[in-house]
Amino acid sequence: MILYLLSIVLLVLLAPILLSYIKATKMVLLFKRPISIFQGYRNFAKLMHKETIISKETSAITSYAPFLVLSPLIVTMFFLPPIVVGSYYVSFVDAFTITGLISLSTFFLMLLGLDSASAFGGMGSSREAFISALVEPAMVLTIFSVSLMAGNLGVGQAGVNLAEHFPKEHMASFLFAGISFFILLIAENGRIPVDNPETHLELTMVHEAMILDLTGVYLAIIESAASIKFIIFASLFASLFMPFGLEFSAPIAILIFIVKLFIIATAVALLEVNTAKLRLFKIPNLLGLAIVFAFLSLITFYVLGA
Amino acid sequence: MTDFLIGLFLASLIVALFTTRLYRLLLWYSINSLMLGTLALSIGKSIDDNAMIITGIITIIVKGIGIPYVLKNLSQKFHFVRQITPEIKVQYAIMLVPAILVFTFYLSEPITHMIHTNANYVAISISSLFLSLLLMMEHKNVAPKIIGFLSMENSLFLLGISATNGMPMLVELGIFFDLLMAIVVINLLFHKEEMKV
């Protein structure tokens, strides 16, 4: 139980570091002087000290939504597969619930965007709605497909099962699901070909546009929600698609898990450096790919059993 | 004798079909009715049926003489068009008449196996019904249409006389009553034409 809580706290703490790490890696690759990987914390601390400015166009939604954006994600953290064998985990929560919780968070984020009455907020919400509408089916399908392979619809249990018995006979489905999930990871977290978190350019931004009018603590909450979302996706990917290293003793297993997370982050950074941001209306091509792979994975499993 | 009169009946009807003058048409109708009345008389005499004889006499008086006379009077009073050209071309008509006859004989053929009555009488009655209809449809004017309607009445009398050897007296009288009523109504209808403001 302690291990369980500890790992959650660890992941929450790791979240800002991971995002800063991606940024730093990118800067290194672009021959810039990298930022510190603790930049996330610095930003957080800075924002926490600022006063909150609420624009007068907004309504009650703005004062509640940030918490409602964060809380489903925090709840989700409790449902992730274990990172160490023997630690407590919530075995039974399935893909639909996890996707639902993430969607709940996105739902309020989009409302937040629309609440400020600015063109940017609406634009961001509109794009986010578009992207998440395409992401959700793919995500549900992917996780379901993987959990079916693992023999249990509960994601936590699926992670454990996969670690114990890797589904070699379903390699094809597994691979498809993996590709799909990685695309989703990029799309849902607003990484480069889908969104560019670093610019505030109206043509490109999605996530940043929605939170353009937030300041202070609210912004801090939203930023940490974003980083937690990334860590959720990353750890899901790590548990479901890299199911090894759990059987070691706790410190080593945790270390292995952190390494996995950093590998994923590096992959994302590499991808970001090497691709250009897609036009908004090209995004469906990418997400369509994710949906197709997710669907393929499910149907391959269903029909061919492969 | 019966067959001969029926033949004349049919012949007068067919001739009426090709008539182009109104008075000539009335004449043929009158002959047609006379044949019918004579037929009734002859059959009535042979089977010794008084009702039939009365029918025959009434037919001759009312249909053979009375109605054509009234119609002629009406036509003079209301200035009917006396030139009546058939709408259907003669070429078609000369094909249609035999075709109808053939058809009705074909139609009544099964009856001969079932019943002792002469099926040919039924056939001829039906064909005269069709011919009367043909008479009605080949003219646009009202007067020949009335004649057509009256010939229809004749043809069903023919059926009644020849195929069933007469209907119950009450019915026959009723039919005559209705016929008179029809004439009255027709008369009134023409009158209205005059009254029209």
Add this chain to the structure above:
Amino acid sequence: MMLSFLLLPAIIMFLVSFSKNNKSKYLLAFSSFVILVPIVKLFLLPKPYNILSSYLVADKLDTYVLLVSSIVGIGVTLALLTLDKHVKVSPKAYRKFYRFFAIFWVGLIFSILANHMGVYWIGLELATLSTVYMIKTNYTPAAHKEAWNYMIVGAIAVSLILFGIILMYASAKPILGENGMEFDLLLAHAKEIPSPFLFEMGFAITTVGMFVKMGFFPMNLWLANIERASFYPVAALFSGILESAIIIGFFRFSKIAMQVNYDHLFIFVFVYTILTIFIVAFLIFRAKDFMRLFSLSGVEHMALITMFWVSGAPFAALLHFGAHAFLKPALFLSTGVLESNGKYKIAGALRGYKGKKGTLFWFLVSLFLLAIISLPPSPMFFSELYGFGAMISNAKQSNHMLAMIGAVLFLLILLSIIFYRFVAIYQAMKYEGKEEEKTVYGSELFALVVFAISLVTLLFPATLTYLKSIS
């Protein structure tokens, strides 16, 4: 005795119609109400009741039809009282109308109560000829033309009926002799007819005559045109009463034909009525005025009644018949009011009726309109349920079950087209167009109320049991 009792009102009416007194109008109307008295008495007598030896026999079926017809007659005369408020009509035409109405009524009593084909036909012919003149009470060229039209087509149809009757008589004569024209004897001995083909031929000719007269295929529009041209009470009489005289003949003839060869009868009538409804449905789809719409829908309902009857659901047929007999005249009468006020406009025809009378009027007309497309709780809803039920169970016993079910489906879809059109018309009447001040008179309203009450009476359990007992 009973006969003179029955005919007395008509004779009084005939005689009074020659008086030139202005007050006679009310006496005429009153005498037409009296019609109901002997009929109710007849209705209560034990059945079968011989009125005139074996020629006129009252049984349950014909007293029902007669009762329905007399109520319709009363409603129509009620509406006649205020006819001159809506259209130009001279007192002379009034009296003439009643004169011929009296003759019509005599003919009707004979044909409905007849137990004898000949007498039936005589009555029918009398009624037909007298209606010809009733059309003419409207002095317009159109009415004149249509009166001629009716005269000729009606004469053809009636002649066909007689021709068929004689053929049937010929087929029955070898076994029954002179009594071969009596319906009950013929029904009892139908199986023994030596030449069924002759009988069927006669039946076919009679039926075609009747169908032409009821406006079935191919003569769908002639009734509509006549009703358009004549005064609306005449149209109401046509659809409410004359048709009932014909349909009762059909009931009787087809009962015998069922005994002779059911399959032939069924297929013949089925195909004919489906064809009729097919044509009528599309004609209704295009109909643009009330008269034509209602008379076409009258044709549709007559087709349904015949179909229900031959499908072996006499209960449904009679219920439908009763409902139709009350609804159609009611609609025609209200059409008279609607048109004289709204001048042939459908849009907004039901709007602008103010006050208690006006509200009651539009409410009743709406009810009638919705009842005619058999929405519950209209009696037609139930009759159609039972009628189609009989058709389906018929279909299940036949060798061509799927084809028959398909035919019923086709029929129902055709009815949906009619339904659509009526809904559209109703909505246009109630919700579109401009609102203008309009009036309605007490007597017309009273007539409509009479019809509405009669309709409700049809739904009483007692009535339904009675109808079930007829078959």
Add this chain to the structure above:
Amino acid sequence: MFIFDTLSLVFVALILFGAIPNIFYSTGYLPHIQRKTHYQLHYFAFIFSMIGVVVSANALVFLFFWELMSLTSWQLILTEAKEKSTIEAARFYFIMTHFGFVFLLLFFLIITDGNLDIDFASMKLIASHFAYPTLLFFFLLLGFLSKAGAVPLHVWLPYAHPAAPSPVSALMSGVMLKVAIYGMFRFLFDVLYPWPLEWGITILTLGALSSLIGVLYALSEHDIKALLANHSIENIGIILIGFGMGMIFDTLGLYTLSTFAFIAALFHTFNHMSFKSLLFMSAGAVLHQTHTKNMEKYGGLIKVMPITALAFLIAAISISALPPSNGFLSEWMIFQSMLSSSHIDNISLKLAIPFAIFALAMTGGLAIACFVKAYGITFLGLHRSTNAKHAHEVNFWMKSGMVLMAFVVLSLMLFTPFYIEWFDKVLVGLGRNSVYGQIFPNGIWNMHSVGINGGIVSPLILFISLLGVTALMMFAYKVFGVKTRVHNAWACGYKTSAKTQYTATGFAGPIRRFFNWLYKPDEHFEKQTIAGHETKFSSSSYEVHVKPLFEKVFYRSVAKAVNFMSYWVYRLAHFEQTRYSAMIFNIMLIVLFSYRVFSNEFSWATFVLEFIVMMISVKILIIGDRK
């Protein structure tokens, strides 16, 4: 005459749950209506007839109430018939519902053999002897689904529901559609049992299609009530997916799973009733205040109508199937039942079910987008029209109606186990074994899927933890005492005004572009440019109208065909004006000929002869020579 088994009672309860808050709401709405008597009369008759349908025990009563329900709802749509579109919508609705009735009628006539007052058991006996059960099934399907609004018989919904007064829309969409679902339960179980596999697959496919198409058309809608109506199509689709899965499992003999799927369908039926009624009520409240159904004219209403906005938010979360709402729970059950099919060995199912899963997943994503749009554009931001500016909260009765309905939604969320137990009893009443024990094996906290290795969800834990975490954070925020200042929005330095906001059209733009192939939109773009500069303009307007594909394909073409036919029939019928005797001549000829040919020895030769003779006769006598 009447039946009161668990199924009926559950649906009576559904109707009452839907109707009672609605009556409150309707009381508040009443001053807004001109024809009060007309409205009240039909309103109560409507509720009464719906109850009548679900408790009737024979075909006669059922059909009577069914038609009464159609009739009254049609009249209710016409209550405020001021616009032509309302009148047309009412007409369309009525003809569609009549179309369904035709098939229902046929269905009942076949299974009752004409005795309309027999009970269900006797109907079953007759139906089992009928040679073509699939025909019966399709009649039933056409009959009920045209009422329920499943694809492709859904077209009337987006027209009829917006046209009705708001309480009626809520009743129609929330409750009336469910009566059709009742019909499916009742007659598929009690009369047409057992089911071939194809039936289940048919329903599953129809459900999947409906859910996708419904949500896609909802997204492109700017009329708030039409949007909600399209969502009804979607939700009916979801119910049908559950229902179809139940049928499939039943055919395969997996009775536990089957019962589970049926419970899911029933649960979703209830949920949809609750949240759709609530949505229509709050949309009606907005409409009541702003006098327009166009979403582009709303905005900022949360500030003036907080209760309405909260009600809409609750319902929106629920309909978007976001945890921990009741909508989420029922969809979760449907998902679980579909996923339990992985070991079924039937290739058609293996293909059909993943598609249905996909459709359902896709629907969920799109529904969220749609409700963000609906909620955001309506309630958030700045008011977009003067009407929205002058809006204020609705009166007490309307508010109380919404609050009551919100309680229904919440109760479905909080007391899920209780409801499930109840639905379980329904299925037990229909001859199944109870699965309640398997769904809630250890208390009410965890809800289990009954499939092998099925998932588990714990609605209450989710709810409490979400509530707890949020409350904790807000508490912390309060404790911190963060300084708050109200100021103009920054918006990258641009001035914010009602005109700079995103519109509903704009919001749905990306998705609309993605589904262009389906929508085939009709775009109008006008721009008043200044001095020929492309980028500088004084005013511009952009309108987009989505073409309803199904309507065009199925309905317009039918209308065209009928028109065409009627034209020709009309022309034909006019021959009788001049050629009546020829007509009678020919009909006589046909009848006699046919009697002769068919009564006696039938032979093809005579038949052909008859045909030729008839053709010639018709040609000569009726058509005549061309002048």
